[in-house]
Amino acid sequence: GESVGLHLPTLSVQEGDNSIINCAYSNSASDYFIWYKQESGKGPQFIIDIRSNMDKRQGQRVTVLLNKTVKHLSLQIAATQPGDSAVYFCAENAGNNRKLIWGLGTSLAVNP
Amino acid sequence: DAMVIQNPRYQVTQFGKPVTLSCSQTLNHNVMYWYQQKSSQAPKLLFHYYDKDFNNEADTPDNFQSRRPNTSFCFLDIRSPGLGDAAMYLCATSRDPIREISYEQYFGPGTRLTVT
Numbered sequence: 001g002e003s004v005g006l007h008l009p010t011l012s013v014q015e016g017d018n019s020i021i022n023c024a025y026s027n028s029a030s031d032y033f034i035w036y037k038q039e040s041g042k043g044p045q046f047i048i049d050i051r052s053n054m055d056k057r058q059g060q061r062v063t064v065l066l067n068k069t070v071k072h073l074s075l076q077i078a079a080t081q082p083g084d085s086a087v088y089f090c091a092e093n094a095g096n097n098r099k100l101i102w103g104l105g106t107s108l109a110v111n112p
Numbered sequence: 113d114a115m116v117i118q119n120p121r122y123q124v125t126q127f128g129k130p131v132t133l134s135c136s137q138t139l140n141h142n143v144m145y146w147y148q149q150k151s152s153q154a155p156k157l158l159f160h161y162y163d164k165d166f167n168n169e170a171d172t173p174d175n176f177q178s179r180r181p182n183t184s185f186c187f188l189d190i191r192s193p194g195l196g197d198a199a200m201y202l203c204a205t206s207r208d209p210i211r212e213i214s215y216e217q218y219f220g221p222g223t224r225l226t227v228t
Contacts, residue, residue: 008152032215043116043202043219044155051213089154093215098143098162098208100215102154 008087010107019077021106023090028071030094030101035064035075038105039086047075047088077108085110115139116220118203124226125193133188133223135203143209144186145217146178147202155202161186162208190225198227 013019025033031052036044050057050064050073057064063076073090087107091100117136125131135144143162147155159168161180175197177189190197201224204217 034215041222041224043204043222044217045219046216049214049216091215093209096210098160098167098206098210098215099157100217102156105152105154 008105008107010109012109012111013080015080015082015110015112017080019075019080019084019108019110021075021077021088021108023073023075023103023106025071025073025090025092025101025103027092027094027101028068030092032093033064033066033073034091034100035062035073036089036091037084037086038089044089080108080110082110082112084108116203116205116218118201118220118223120223121221122224122226124228125190126228127195128192131190131193131225133190133201133203133225135186135188135220136184137203137205137218138184139205139218140183141205141207141218142183143206144180145204145206146176146186146188147204148197149200149202149222158188193225193227195227198225200224 034049035047037047038044048059048064055066061078065074087105089105090103119134145160146158149155158172175191180186200222202222203220206217209215
């Protein structure tokens with residue numbers, strides 16, 4: 001759905017712990033999902049993506065899980081580091097177009 | 113090494129004074145996007161080009177225009193900036209996602225626009 005509101009959800013974790021960032025989507029026709037990381041003052045940076053014919057995909061220290069039944073997406077970051085502190089956005093594509101629909105974003109704070 | 117370049121990084125303009133933001137890419141991507149991002153919000157798509165084909169979002173104000181003279185460059189023109197147009201403006205590129213089956217967009221660092 002569309003991003004509304006001015007207050008980002010915040011997740012605070014200890015360095016070395018695993019982080020789980022959640023995202024709900026509303027369009028059951030969405031068939032592509034992507035996670036971006038945005039550090040302060042920078043443009044979003046691609047982390048990982050997944051298509052709807054998969055329920056899990058792994059990258060380096062990151063895993064994306066997709067549950068189509070409940071329309072839920074999560075990003076798991078293993079052994080969270082201070083450099084992981086950023087805002088994380090999920091986005092989706094739901095049709096024969098070239099656009100992404102962005103989620104609200106979650107601010108991740110890593111405590112040393 | 114930079115792939116999507118935005119100039120300037122910071123732009124200050126006066127209320128009502130036209131301003132142009134620029135974006136260039138070295139990726140030779142077909143698609144270029146302009147987003148507006150306000151504090152603590154997700155990027156909001158203003159419009160995108162697929163090659164020379166311009167696609168405006170329904171809720172993008174007429175005050176915002178764009179030009180893409182060639183594959184590498186894209187410009188965002190704000191004809192009469194208002195205080196509410198102060199934001200970060202992000203340019204992004206992608207291969208044709210419909211053909212390539214990947215919607216990964218490559219972002220520039222953004223231009224932060226201040227309206228006084």
